[in-house]
Amino acid sequence: MTANQTSQPVTVTLASEPAGANSIDDFELFYARRAVARFRARLGRQGLLDLLAADIEEGNAALRESARTSDGGFTGGTTVLATRGLTSGEFLGWMNKAFADESVLLAAHPEHYTITNQEDGTVHVVENVGAHVASFYLGGWGEEAMTWAADAEEVLPEAEFPHKQATNLFLADGTIIGRVLIQFGDTEEGFTSSLSVYLPTTCPEDVLEGHLQHFAIEFRNWITAAAAARG
Missing domain, CATH: 1.20.5 (Single alpha-helices involved in coiled-coils or other helix-helix interfaces)
Structure with missing residues:
Protein backbone atom coordinates (compact mmCIF):
# COMPACT_ATOMS: atom_id res chain seq x y z
CA MET A 1 0.00 0.00 0.00
CA LEU A 52 -36.99 -10.71 -25.67
CA ALA A 53 -38.32 -13.82 -27.44
CA ALA A 54 -35.14 -15.87 -27.02
CA ASP A 55 -34.73 -14.76 -23.37
CA ILE A 56 -38.34 -15.67 -22.63
CA GLU A 57 -37.97 -19.11 -24.20
CA GLU A 58 -34.85 -19.77 -22.13
CA GLY A 59 -36.32 -18.39 -18.91
CA ASN A 60 -39.61 -20.27 -19.23
CA ALA A 61 -37.73 -23.51 -19.95
CA ALA A 62 -35.63 -23.09 -16.81
CA LEU A 63 -38.66 -22.39 -14.61
CA ARG A 64 -40.63 -25.23 -16.19
CA GLU A 65 -37.77 -27.63 -15.41
CA SER A 66 -37.61 -26.37 -11.83
CA ALA A 67 -41.34 -27.01 -11.46
CA ARG A 68 -40.93 -30.53 -12.89
CA THR A 69 -38.04 -31.50 -10.65
CA SER A 70 -39.70 -29.99 -7.57
CA ASP A 71 -42.72 -32.30 -7.96
CA GLY A 72 -45.18 -29.71 -6.67
CA GLY A 73 -42.99 -28.45 -3.82
CA PHE A 74 -42.41 -24.74 -3.18
CA THR A 75 -40.01 -22.70 -1.08
CA GLY A 76 -41.23 -19.36 0.21
CA GLY A 77 -39.81 -16.04 1.32
CA THR A 78 -41.29 -12.73 2.46
CA THR A 79 -40.52 -9.05 1.98
CA VAL A 80 -42.03 -6.74 4.60
CA LEU A 81 -42.52 -3.03 3.91
CA ALA A 82 -43.47 -0.36 6.47
CA THR A 83 -45.41 2.62 5.11
CA ARG A 84 -46.12 5.86 6.93
CA GLY A 85 -48.70 8.46 5.99
CA LEU A 86 -50.98 6.25 3.89
CA THR A 87 -53.55 3.59 4.82
CA SER A 88 -53.81 0.18 3.25
CA GLY A 89 -57.31 1.02 2.04
CA GLU A 90 -56.07 4.10 0.24
CA PHE A 91 -53.29 2.15 -1.40
CA LEU A 92 -55.43 -0.82 -2.45
CA GLY A 93 -58.11 1.49 -3.81
CA TRP A 94 -55.49 3.16 -5.99
CA MET A 95 -53.99 -0.21 -6.95
CA ASN A 96 -57.31 -1.60 -8.16
CA LYS A 97 -57.62 1.33 -10.56
CA ALA A 98 -53.93 1.17 -11.55
CA PHE A 99 -54.30 -2.33 -12.98
CA ALA A 100 -56.27 -0.76 -15.82
CA ASP A 101 -53.26 1.40 -16.79
CA GLU A 102 -50.31 -0.65 -18.02
CA SER A 103 -47.97 2.35 -18.07
CA VAL A 104 -48.37 2.80 -14.31
CA LEU A 105 -47.68 -0.88 -13.68
CA LEU A 106 -44.63 -0.95 -15.93
CA ALA A 107 -43.12 2.16 -14.34
CA ALA A 108 -42.79 0.39 -10.98
CA HIS A 109 -39.77 -1.69 -12.01
CA PRO A 110 -37.22 -1.51 -14.85
CA GLU A 111 -37.64 -5.24 -15.46
CA HIS A 112 -41.39 -5.00 -16.10
CA TYR A 113 -41.88 -5.58 -19.83
CA THR A 114 -45.61 -6.11 -20.20
CA ILE A 115 -48.53 -6.44 -17.75
CA THR A 116 -51.85 -6.87 -19.54
CA ASN A 117 -55.33 -7.93 -18.47
CA GLN A 118 -56.76 -10.90 -20.37
CA GLU A 119 -60.39 -11.54 -21.30
CA ASP A 120 -60.53 -14.60 -19.03
CA GLY A 121 -59.64 -12.51 -15.98
CA THR A 122 -55.99 -13.51 -15.77
CA VAL A 123 -53.10 -11.07 -16.11
CA HIS A 124 -50.27 -11.68 -18.58
CA VAL A 125 -46.89 -10.64 -17.18
CA VAL A 126 -43.46 -10.55 -18.80
CA GLU A 127 -40.82 -9.72 -16.22
CA ASN A 128 -37.74 -11.11 -14.57
CA VAL A 129 -38.01 -13.94 -12.06
CA GLY A 130 -34.53 -13.78 -10.64
CA ALA A 131 -32.21 -13.73 -13.64
CA HIS A 132 -34.84 -15.37 -15.85
CA VAL A 133 -37.01 -13.32 -18.21
CA ALA A 134 -40.35 -15.12 -18.02
CA SER A 135 -43.77 -14.87 -19.65
CA PHE A 136 -46.46 -16.08 -17.26
CA TYR A 137 -49.98 -15.46 -16.02
CA LEU A 138 -51.45 -14.44 -12.68
CA GLY A 139 -54.64 -16.34 -11.97
CA GLY A 140 -56.70 -18.02 -9.31
CA TRP A 141 -57.29 -14.93 -7.18
CA GLY A 142 -59.81 -15.25 -4.37
CA GLU A 143 -61.14 -18.43 -2.80
CA GLU A 144 -59.39 -20.83 -5.18
CA ALA A 145 -55.95 -19.42 -4.40
CA MET A 146 -56.66 -18.96 -0.69
CA THR A 147 -57.23 -22.72 -0.45
CA TRP A 148 -53.49 -23.31 -0.54
CA ALA A 149 -52.66 -20.00 1.10
CA ALA A 150 -54.75 -20.82 4.17
CA ASP A 151 -52.19 -23.46 5.14
CA ALA A 152 -49.11 -21.34 4.43
CA GLU A 153 -46.83 -20.55 7.38
CA GLU A 154 -46.75 -16.93 6.26
CA VAL A 155 -50.48 -16.33 6.78
CA LEU A 156 -50.94 -13.54 9.33
CA PRO A 157 -53.85 -13.00 11.75
CA GLU A 158 -56.99 -11.76 10.04
CA ALA A 159 -57.56 -9.15 12.73
CA GLU A 160 -54.21 -7.49 12.04
CA PHE A 161 -53.97 -8.16 8.29
CA PRO A 162 -57.52 -8.18 6.92
CA HIS A 163 -56.52 -7.47 3.31
CA LYS A 164 -55.22 -10.67 1.71
CA GLN A 165 -54.77 -11.75 -1.89
CA ALA A 166 -53.23 -14.91 -3.28
CA THR A 167 -52.58 -16.15 -6.79
CA ASN A 168 -50.78 -18.77 -8.82
CA LEU A 169 -48.13 -17.93 -11.41
CA PHE A 170 -48.41 -20.25 -14.40
CA LEU A 171 -47.02 -20.61 -17.90
CA ALA A 172 -49.16 -20.75 -21.04
CA ASP A 173 -49.09 -24.56 -20.88
CA GLY A 174 -50.52 -24.51 -17.34
CA THR A 175 -47.29 -25.28 -15.48
CA ILE A 176 -47.41 -23.57 -12.08
CA ILE A 177 -44.03 -21.88 -11.57
CA GLY A 178 -44.86 -19.94 -8.42
CA ARG A 179 -47.38 -18.58 -5.99
CA VAL A 180 -47.89 -15.21 -4.36
CA LEU A 181 -49.53 -14.23 -1.07
CA ILE A 182 -49.78 -10.53 -0.24
CA GLN A 183 -51.22 -9.21 3.03
CA PHE A 184 -51.82 -5.67 4.26
CA GLY A 185 -52.63 -4.35 7.71
CA ASP A 186 -52.96 -0.83 9.07
CA THR A 187 -50.74 0.55 11.81
CA GLU A 188 -50.92 3.76 13.84
CA GLU A 189 -48.62 5.47 11.33
CA GLY A 190 -49.74 3.85 8.08
CA PHE A 191 -49.68 0.20 7.07
CA THR A 192 -47.51 -2.89 6.76
CA SER A 193 -47.16 -4.95 3.58
CA SER A 194 -46.25 -8.62 3.90
CA LEU A 195 -45.31 -9.82 0.40
CA SER A 196 -44.63 -13.56 0.08
CA VAL A 197 -43.53 -15.46 -3.02
CA TYR A 198 -43.17 -19.22 -3.42
CA LEU A 199 -40.99 -20.77 -6.12
CA PRO A 200 -40.27 -24.42 -6.97
CA THR A 201 -37.95 -25.98 -4.38
CA THR A 202 -35.20 -26.70 -6.94
CA CYS A 203 -34.98 -23.04 -8.01
CA PRO A 204 -31.60 -21.61 -6.96
CA GLU A 205 -31.74 -19.50 -3.80
CA ASP A 206 -30.70 -16.36 -5.69
CA VAL A 207 -33.84 -16.62 -7.87
CA LEU A 208 -36.05 -16.44 -4.77
CA GLU A 209 -33.96 -13.63 -3.27
CA GLY A 210 -34.11 -11.73 -6.56
CA HIS A 211 -37.90 -11.83 -6.57
CA LEU A 212 -38.07 -10.65 -2.96
CA GLN A 213 -35.97 -7.66 -4.00
CA HIS A 214 -38.28 -7.23 -7.02
CA PHE A 215 -41.24 -7.02 -4.62
CA ALA A 216 -39.53 -4.36 -2.53
CA ILE A 217 -38.86 -2.16 -5.56
CA GLU A 218 -42.22 -2.45 -7.30
CA PHE A 219 -44.42 -2.12 -4.23
CA ARG A 220 -42.44 0.83 -2.88
CA ASN A 221 -42.91 2.59 -6.21
CA TRP A 222 -46.61 1.72 -6.36
CA ILE A 223 -47.14 2.95 -2.80
CA THR A 224 -45.37 6.26 -3.46
CA ALA A 225 -47.36 6.65 -6.68
CA ALA A 226 -50.58 6.09 -4.74
CA ALA A 227 -49.54 8.73 -2.23
CA ALA A 228 -48.70 11.18 -4.99
CA ALA A 229 -52.08 10.58 -6.66
CA ARG A 230 -53.87 11.25 -3.41
CA GLY A 231 -52.02 14.54 -2.99
Missing part, protein backbone atom coordinates in the same frame (compact mmCIF):
# COMPACT_ATOMS: atom_id res chain seq x y z
CA THR A 2 1.41 3.37 -0.98
CA ALA A 3 1.53 6.40 1.29
CA ASN A 4 -1.57 8.01 -0.22
CA GLN A 5 -3.74 4.84 -0.09
CA THR A 6 -6.00 3.80 2.77
CA SER A 7 -7.99 0.69 3.59
CA GLN A 8 -11.25 2.64 3.83
CA PRO A 9 -13.95 2.03 1.19
CA VAL A 10 -14.05 4.60 -1.58
CA THR A 11 -17.06 6.94 -1.60
CA VAL A 12 -17.94 9.82 -3.90
CA THR A 13 -20.41 12.54 -2.95
CA LEU A 14 -21.23 16.06 -4.02
CA ALA A 15 -19.00 18.41 -2.04
CA SER A 16 -21.74 21.03 -1.96
CA GLU A 17 -24.57 18.61 -1.14
CA PRO A 18 -26.64 19.93 1.79
CA ALA A 19 -28.39 17.60 4.21
CA GLY A 20 -31.58 16.18 2.72
CA ALA A 21 -30.70 17.10 -0.87
CA ASN A 22 -30.85 14.68 -3.78
CA SER A 23 -27.76 12.50 -4.03
CA ILE A 24 -25.89 11.36 -7.13
CA ASP A 25 -27.75 8.05 -6.76
CA ASP A 26 -31.04 9.95 -6.98
CA PHE A 27 -29.90 11.68 -10.15
CA GLU A 28 -28.85 8.38 -11.73
CA LEU A 29 -32.15 6.71 -10.80
CA PHE A 30 -34.14 9.52 -12.43
CA TYR A 31 -32.20 9.32 -15.69
CA ALA A 32 -32.22 5.52 -15.72
CA ARG A 33 -36.00 5.50 -15.35
CA ARG A 34 -36.31 8.06 -18.13
CA ALA A 35 -34.15 5.97 -20.44
CA VAL A 36 -36.14 2.79 -19.72
CA ALA A 37 -39.42 4.63 -20.34
CA ARG A 38 -38.11 5.89 -23.68
CA PHE A 39 -37.09 2.42 -24.85
CA ARG A 40 -40.46 0.99 -23.82
CA ALA A 41 -42.29 3.70 -25.72
CA ARG A 42 -40.16 3.39 -28.85
CA LEU A 43 -40.29 -0.41 -29.02
CA GLY A 44 -43.92 -0.84 -27.97
CA ARG A 45 -45.33 -3.96 -26.36
CA GLN A 46 -44.88 -6.27 -29.36
CA GLY A 47 -41.44 -4.86 -30.09
CA LEU A 48 -40.35 -5.70 -26.55
CA LEU A 49 -41.77 -9.22 -26.83
CA ASP A 50 -40.00 -9.77 -30.13
CA LEU A 51 -36.73 -8.45 -28.72
Whole structure:
Protein backbone atom coordinates (compact mmCIF):
# COMPACT_ATOMS: atom_id res chain seq x y z
CA MET A 1 0.00 0.00 0.00
CA THR A 2 1.41 3.37 -0.98
CA ALA A 3 1.53 6.40 1.29
CA ASN A 4 -1.57 8.01 -0.22
CA GLN A 5 -3.74 4.84 -0.09
CA THR A 6 -6.00 3.80 2.77
CA SER A 7 -7.99 0.69 3.59
CA GLN A 8 -11.25 2.64 3.83
CA PRO A 9 -13.95 2.03 1.19
CA VAL A 10 -14.05 4.60 -1.58
CA THR A 11 -17.06 6.94 -1.60
CA VAL A 12 -17.94 9.82 -3.90
CA THR A 13 -20.41 12.54 -2.95
CA LEU A 14 -21.23 16.06 -4.02
CA ALA A 15 -19.00 18.41 -2.04
CA SER A 16 -21.74 21.03 -1.96
CA GLU A 17 -24.57 18.61 -1.14
CA PRO A 18 -26.64 19.93 1.79
CA ALA A 19 -28.39 17.60 4.21
CA GLY A 20 -31.58 16.18 2.72
CA ALA A 21 -30.70 17.10 -0.87
CA ASN A 22 -30.85 14.68 -3.78
CA SER A 23 -27.76 12.50 -4.03
CA ILE A 24 -25.89 11.36 -7.13
CA ASP A 25 -27.75 8.05 -6.76
CA ASP A 26 -31.04 9.95 -6.98
CA PHE A 27 -29.90 11.68 -10.15
CA GLU A 28 -28.85 8.38 -11.73
CA LEU A 29 -32.15 6.71 -10.80
CA PHE A 30 -34.14 9.52 -12.43
CA TYR A 31 -32.20 9.32 -15.69
CA ALA A 32 -32.22 5.52 -15.72
CA ARG A 33 -36.00 5.50 -15.35
CA ARG A 34 -36.31 8.06 -18.13
CA ALA A 35 -34.15 5.97 -20.44
CA VAL A 36 -36.14 2.79 -19.72
CA ALA A 37 -39.42 4.63 -20.34
CA ARG A 38 -38.11 5.89 -23.68
CA PHE A 39 -37.09 2.42 -24.85
CA ARG A 40 -40.46 0.99 -23.82
CA ALA A 41 -42.29 3.70 -25.72
CA ARG A 42 -40.16 3.39 -28.85
CA LEU A 43 -40.29 -0.41 -29.02
CA GLY A 44 -43.92 -0.84 -27.97
CA ARG A 45 -45.33 -3.96 -26.36
CA GLN A 46 -44.88 -6.27 -29.36
CA GLY A 47 -41.44 -4.86 -30.09
CA LEU A 48 -40.35 -5.70 -26.55
CA LEU A 49 -41.77 -9.22 -26.83
CA ASP A 50 -40.00 -9.77 -30.13
CA LEU A 51 -36.73 -8.45 -28.72
CA LEU A 52 -36.99 -10.71 -25.67
CA ALA A 53 -38.32 -13.82 -27.44
CA ALA A 54 -35.14 -15.87 -27.02
CA ASP A 55 -34.73 -14.76 -23.37
CA ILE A 56 -38.34 -15.67 -22.63
CA GLU A 57 -37.97 -19.11 -24.20
CA GLU A 58 -34.85 -19.77 -22.13
CA GLY A 59 -36.32 -18.39 -18.91
CA ASN A 60 -39.61 -20.27 -19.23
CA ALA A 61 -37.73 -23.51 -19.95
CA ALA A 62 -35.63 -23.09 -16.81
CA LEU A 63 -38.66 -22.39 -14.61
CA ARG A 64 -40.63 -25.23 -16.19
CA GLU A 65 -37.77 -27.63 -15.41
CA SER A 66 -37.61 -26.37 -11.83
CA ALA A 67 -41.34 -27.01 -11.46
CA ARG A 68 -40.93 -30.53 -12.89
CA THR A 69 -38.04 -31.50 -10.65
CA SER A 70 -39.70 -29.99 -7.57
CA ASP A 71 -42.72 -32.30 -7.96
CA GLY A 72 -45.18 -29.71 -6.67
CA GLY A 73 -42.99 -28.45 -3.82
CA PHE A 74 -42.41 -24.74 -3.18
CA THR A 75 -40.01 -22.70 -1.08
CA GLY A 76 -41.23 -19.36 0.21
CA GLY A 77 -39.81 -16.04 1.32
CA THR A 78 -41.29 -12.73 2.46
CA THR A 79 -40.52 -9.05 1.98
CA VAL A 80 -42.03 -6.74 4.60
CA LEU A 81 -42.52 -3.03 3.91
CA ALA A 82 -43.47 -0.36 6.47
CA THR A 83 -45.41 2.62 5.11
CA ARG A 84 -46.12 5.86 6.93
CA GLY A 85 -48.70 8.46 5.99
CA LEU A 86 -50.98 6.25 3.89
CA THR A 87 -53.55 3.59 4.82
CA SER A 88 -53.81 0.18 3.25
CA GLY A 89 -57.31 1.02 2.04
CA GLU A 90 -56.07 4.10 0.24
CA PHE A 91 -53.29 2.15 -1.40
CA LEU A 92 -55.43 -0.82 -2.45
CA GLY A 93 -58.11 1.49 -3.81
CA TRP A 94 -55.49 3.16 -5.99
CA MET A 95 -53.99 -0.21 -6.95
CA ASN A 96 -57.31 -1.60 -8.16
CA LYS A 97 -57.62 1.33 -10.56
CA ALA A 98 -53.93 1.17 -11.55
CA PHE A 99 -54.30 -2.33 -12.98
CA ALA A 100 -56.27 -0.76 -15.82
CA ASP A 101 -53.26 1.40 -16.79
CA GLU A 102 -50.31 -0.65 -18.02
CA SER A 103 -47.97 2.35 -18.07
CA VAL A 104 -48.37 2.80 -14.31
CA LEU A 105 -47.68 -0.88 -13.68
CA LEU A 106 -44.63 -0.95 -15.93
CA ALA A 107 -43.12 2.16 -14.34
CA ALA A 108 -42.79 0.39 -10.98
CA HIS A 109 -39.77 -1.69 -12.01
CA PRO A 110 -37.22 -1.51 -14.85
CA GLU A 111 -37.64 -5.24 -15.46
CA HIS A 112 -41.39 -5.00 -16.10
CA TYR A 113 -41.88 -5.58 -19.83
CA THR A 114 -45.61 -6.11 -20.20
CA ILE A 115 -48.53 -6.44 -17.75
CA THR A 116 -51.85 -6.87 -19.54
CA ASN A 117 -55.33 -7.93 -18.47
CA GLN A 118 -56.76 -10.90 -20.37
CA GLU A 119 -60.39 -11.54 -21.30
CA ASP A 120 -60.53 -14.60 -19.03
CA GLY A 121 -59.64 -12.51 -15.98
CA THR A 122 -55.99 -13.51 -15.77
CA VAL A 123 -53.10 -11.07 -16.11
CA HIS A 124 -50.27 -11.68 -18.58
CA VAL A 125 -46.89 -10.64 -17.18
CA VAL A 126 -43.46 -10.55 -18.80
CA GLU A 127 -40.82 -9.72 -16.22
CA ASN A 128 -37.74 -11.11 -14.57
CA VAL A 129 -38.01 -13.94 -12.06
CA GLY A 130 -34.53 -13.78 -10.64
CA ALA A 131 -32.21 -13.73 -13.64
CA HIS A 132 -34.84 -15.37 -15.85
CA VAL A 133 -37.01 -13.32 -18.21
CA ALA A 134 -40.35 -15.12 -18.02
CA SER A 135 -43.77 -14.87 -19.65
CA PHE A 136 -46.46 -16.08 -17.26
CA TYR A 137 -49.98 -15.46 -16.02
CA LEU A 138 -51.45 -14.44 -12.68
CA GLY A 139 -54.64 -16.34 -11.97
CA GLY A 140 -56.70 -18.02 -9.31
CA TRP A 141 -57.29 -14.93 -7.18
CA GLY A 142 -59.81 -15.25 -4.37
CA GLU A 143 -61.14 -18.43 -2.80
CA GLU A 144 -59.39 -20.83 -5.18
CA ALA A 145 -55.95 -19.42 -4.40
CA MET A 146 -56.66 -18.96 -0.69
CA THR A 147 -57.23 -22.72 -0.45
CA TRP A 148 -53.49 -23.31 -0.54
CA ALA A 149 -52.66 -20.00 1.10
CA ALA A 150 -54.75 -20.82 4.17
CA ASP A 151 -52.19 -23.46 5.14
CA ALA A 152 -49.11 -21.34 4.43
CA GLU A 153 -46.83 -20.55 7.38
CA GLU A 154 -46.75 -16.93 6.26
CA VAL A 155 -50.48 -16.33 6.78
CA LEU A 156 -50.94 -13.54 9.33
CA PRO A 157 -53.85 -13.00 11.75
CA GLU A 158 -56.99 -11.76 10.04
CA ALA A 159 -57.56 -9.15 12.73
CA GLU A 160 -54.21 -7.49 12.04
CA PHE A 161 -53.97 -8.16 8.29
CA PRO A 162 -57.52 -8.18 6.92
CA HIS A 163 -56.52 -7.47 3.31
CA LYS A 164 -55.22 -10.67 1.71
CA GLN A 165 -54.77 -11.75 -1.89
CA ALA A 166 -53.23 -14.91 -3.28
CA THR A 167 -52.58 -16.15 -6.79
CA ASN A 168 -50.78 -18.77 -8.82
CA LEU A 169 -48.13 -17.93 -11.41
CA PHE A 170 -48.41 -20.25 -14.40
CA LEU A 171 -47.02 -20.61 -17.90
CA ALA A 172 -49.16 -20.75 -21.04
CA ASP A 173 -49.09 -24.56 -20.88
CA GLY A 174 -50.52 -24.51 -17.34
CA THR A 175 -47.29 -25.28 -15.48
CA ILE A 176 -47.41 -23.57 -12.08
CA ILE A 177 -44.03 -21.88 -11.57
CA GLY A 178 -44.86 -19.94 -8.42
CA ARG A 179 -47.38 -18.58 -5.99
CA VAL A 180 -47.89 -15.21 -4.36
CA LEU A 181 -49.53 -14.23 -1.07
CA ILE A 182 -49.78 -10.53 -0.24
CA GLN A 183 -51.22 -9.21 3.03
CA PHE A 184 -51.82 -5.67 4.26
CA GLY A 185 -52.63 -4.35 7.71
CA ASP A 186 -52.96 -0.83 9.07
CA THR A 187 -50.74 0.55 11.81
CA GLU A 188 -50.92 3.76 13.84
CA GLU A 189 -48.62 5.47 11.33
CA GLY A 190 -49.74 3.85 8.08
CA PHE A 191 -49.68 0.20 7.07
CA THR A 192 -47.51 -2.89 6.76
CA SER A 193 -47.16 -4.95 3.58
CA SER A 194 -46.25 -8.62 3.90
CA LEU A 195 -45.31 -9.82 0.40
CA SER A 196 -44.63 -13.56 0.08
CA VAL A 197 -43.53 -15.46 -3.02
CA TYR A 198 -43.17 -19.22 -3.42
CA LEU A 199 -40.99 -20.77 -6.12
CA PRO A 200 -40.27 -24.42 -6.97
CA THR A 201 -37.95 -25.98 -4.38
CA THR A 202 -35.20 -26.70 -6.94
CA CYS A 203 -34.98 -23.04 -8.01
CA PRO A 204 -31.60 -21.61 -6.96
CA GLU A 205 -31.74 -19.50 -3.80
CA ASP A 206 -30.70 -16.36 -5.69
CA VAL A 207 -33.84 -16.62 -7.87
CA LEU A 208 -36.05 -16.44 -4.77
CA GLU A 209 -33.96 -13.63 -3.27
CA GLY A 210 -34.11 -11.73 -6.56
CA HIS A 211 -37.90 -11.83 -6.57
CA LEU A 212 -38.07 -10.65 -2.96
CA GLN A 213 -35.97 -7.66 -4.00
CA HIS A 214 -38.28 -7.23 -7.02
CA PHE A 215 -41.24 -7.02 -4.62
CA ALA A 216 -39.53 -4.36 -2.53
CA ILE A 217 -38.86 -2.16 -5.56
CA GLU A 218 -42.22 -2.45 -7.30
CA PHE A 219 -44.42 -2.12 -4.23
CA ARG A 220 -42.44 0.83 -2.88
CA ASN A 221 -42.91 2.59 -6.21
CA TRP A 222 -46.61 1.72 -6.36
CA ILE A 223 -47.14 2.95 -2.80
CA THR A 224 -45.37 6.26 -3.46
CA ALA A 225 -47.36 6.65 -6.68
CA ALA A 226 -50.58 6.09 -4.74
CA ALA A 227 -49.54 8.73 -2.23
CA ALA A 228 -48.70 11.18 -4.99
CA ALA A 229 -52.08 10.58 -6.66
CA ARG A 230 -53.87 11.25 -3.41
CA GLY A 231 -52.02 14.54 -2.99
